[in-house]
Amino acid sequence: MFAAPTKKAKRLLAVSASLAESLPASLTETGRAVAKANAFAGEAGQILLLPDGSGADALLGIGNAADPFAFGDASKVLPEGEWAVEGDLGDIDPTMAMVAFGAGAYQFTRYKKASRAPARLAAISGGDADEARRVVRSIWLARDLVNTPAGDMDPAALQKAAEALGKEFGAKLRATVGDDLLAENYGMIHAVGRAAQCPPRLIELEWGDAKHPRLAIVGKGITFDSGGLDIKPASGMRLMKKDMGGAANALALARLIMDAKLPVRLHLLIAAAENAISGNAFRPGDILTSRLGLTVEIENTDAEGRLVLGDALAKAAENEPDLILDFATLTGAARVALGPELAPFYTEDDTLAQHLSEGGTQVADPVWRMPLWDGYDKQIDGTISDLKNMGDAGFAGSITAALFLRRFIAGRRWCHFDIFAWNPKDRPGRPAGGEMLGSRAAWAALKTLYGN
Structure with missing residues (x-):
């Protein structure tokens, strides 16, 4: 290529x-x-x-x-x-x-052969062919992961994808699986995934020189979201194989970092679970204890992504990283606000926000800064618990979800992406299906922040 x-x-x-x-x-x-x-x-x-x-x-x-x-x-x-x-x-x-x-x-050929081979492009004079190759390979990785149906992309399969990436670049991988999550105080990841046949897990990958700035990347890996006991309608469930799109983007960004040998100490965390329904599914009204020790009352079991991310973010913050980035297909409210092509992000760091916006323009991956509006923060305060997992129904859903996540970062520099990770229709270079969204803008920003 x-x-x-x-x-x-x-x-x-x-x-x-x-x-x-x-x-x-x-x-x-x-x-x-x-x-x-x-x-x-x-x-x-x-x-x-x-x-x-x-x-x-x-x-x-x-x-x-x-x-x-x-x-x-x-x-x-x-x-x-x-x-x-x-x-x-x-x-x-x-x-x-x-x-x-x-x-x-790109062609997704796992279940259907390609009708033809694509044309090949020679390196263009003045361009960086190595950079183009690594970006394209990361785009293809993200798309393959999102496009794969949940029957073949459960939490164990997502772990295998992380293991393959770790093996390719010499990274160390650790997974905390099933009831071991409870032993290590990941109560929210465990609760969300315990009803599924394939047990939930926190997948962690470590790479790079310990002397370099520590960078944590966190991905929401809900491999299928039924909505839990607050079950989604059929129309809302049809595309829920893509609810691990945050994990796919996190893995794709990690691949870019390792392939380019960016001088950072990378800590990748994937909170992987299937939000399924069975006799032991978590319930509306349940109160969960997070790794941070905060208790969370469940208003709606379909607001599960922020729960698994909360535990993963708490773990990421414990190592005092210079920066935490998280990617999640978190709210429908973000799609109502900005549609499927524009990735909203939340951060309180103005310099980071500027790098992300400029990077998105540079690499044709547009992003838009959204407000962490403190006036809505009380909406997620609990009455019989520290927190609840939803704000006021119907209003500012993407903002209150981001404010929920902010409770778990221990004041670290942080940015949250609420992405769609999906193209509803074909566009030039962006076929219908899974997509690397927002994370290419993040890559451009990271090169500015940590580049050689």
């Missing part, structure tokens, strides 16, 4: 909308005539195959908006084989153009 171009590579000429009328001088009269006859206007993502003797083998429109995802559908539209990009990319970063091309080449 993204190797140096060979002599066999076909020529893909990038053309902006502003230049499409005149077309590059490298095109022959034949090429110009074919472009004119096919009304080629250089619109972003527009592809036109050219006959021999045209001065190029295909044209790719890149528009005028500096959007690298103009390259997003090229891998499945261009004929199979190797392609080399020529022409002026304008303000499109060549590394991001490769990422967009590679992201568009």
